Amino acid sequence: MLRAWLRPDAVVAWATIGLCTLLVLFPTEALQSSTRGLAVWWEVLFPALFPFFVLSELLLGFGIVHFLGKLLDPLMRPLFRLPGTGGFVVAMGYVSGYPVGARLTAQLREQQLVTRTEGERLVAFTTTSDPIFLIGAVSIGFFHNAALAPLLAASHYGSGLLLGILMRFHGRGDAVTTEPIRPYTARNRLQEAFHAMHKARLLDGRPFGRLLHDAVQSALRLMIVVGGLVVFFSTIMEMLRQSGGLTSLASLLQGMFSLIGLPKPLTDSVVFGLFEVTLGSRAAGSAGAALLHQAAIAAWVLSWAGLSVHAQIASILSRTDLRYWPFIAARFVHGIMAMLLVYLLWGMLGPH
Secondary structure: OHHHHOOHHHHHHHHHHHHHHHHHHOHHHHHHHHHHHHHHHHHHHHHHHHHHHHHHHHHHHHOHHHHHHHHHHHHHHHHHOOOOHHHHHHHHHHHHOOOHHHHHHHHHHHOOOOOHHHHHHHHHHHOOOOHHHHHHHHHHHHOOOHHHHHHHHHHHHHHHHHHHHHHOOOOOOOOOOOOOOOOOOHHHHHHHHHHHHHHHHHHHOOOHHHHHHHHHHHHHHHHHHHHHHHHHHHHHHHHHHHHOHHHHHHHHHHHHHHHHOOOHHHHHHHHHHHHOHHHHHHHHHHOOOOHHHHHHHHHHHHHHOHHHHHHHHHHHHOOOOOOOHHHHHHHHHHHHHHHHHHHHHHHHHOOO
């Protein structure tokens, strides 16, 4: 009987019942937290992500992804064991932030431009914060220290690229996308890139009006899912706060921090960052600790990305055959490497 109660589906069921009970006990707090989450989605996430989602659909329809894929293939293969189309996802993912990398990878998988293993590698290291959030919100808004931006950027994006190199060993024996081997010259590569773009556009065949309509419709559906998850996790965190669950988790982390030498005031940022990246980054910036340790925890929060982003990624991947477990393992490794890079690079890039 105990084993049946501890099954994953049973645990989820009990957690859902517990959450419903807390919603009944704290209706006012639940409403306020939902409103805050909705405000974050409407005022920050929607204007930041929606244009990129629409543009990514248009770029796929016009064959730009195939064009860039041919040009970047010589670089992506040796470094990441990925086809050149992955270079487009890397660029868009790092510029646009989560969950754009996962969205583009899912599209490439649906079009059979990457294998399942290649898609899992790609999602693992293209799920990053966008530079606007890292510089404007975290460095300037939360830490009030613009000089911290180069350190956070180097640790966050640098560890992401290192993770991509490590992920090349994921699924080493699995099939990969291949193309005929030809002598490489810049002229030949450019001609092949234009040919691939033209061929992809002909295969798509939709007129611009239809393509734009489909792009907006698809982006809106995804944004609704993103918004719902943000509101949901905002409510969960408030219910855990009201029930004392966050306090208990913070107490447990304080004991762990004392063992590894990290200041105890940083536990709140880890607790908040475990669930939501914005709240975790804000808590790291206001924690009463040395700036070095605050920056290290902020780098961990940005790289772990919070369970809210994890839920968004899982929702996107559920429409494909890409698995979630390589992604969560990669997020754990990314967070640890980002923290270590902050300590290693502090002497060179840290504010003085």
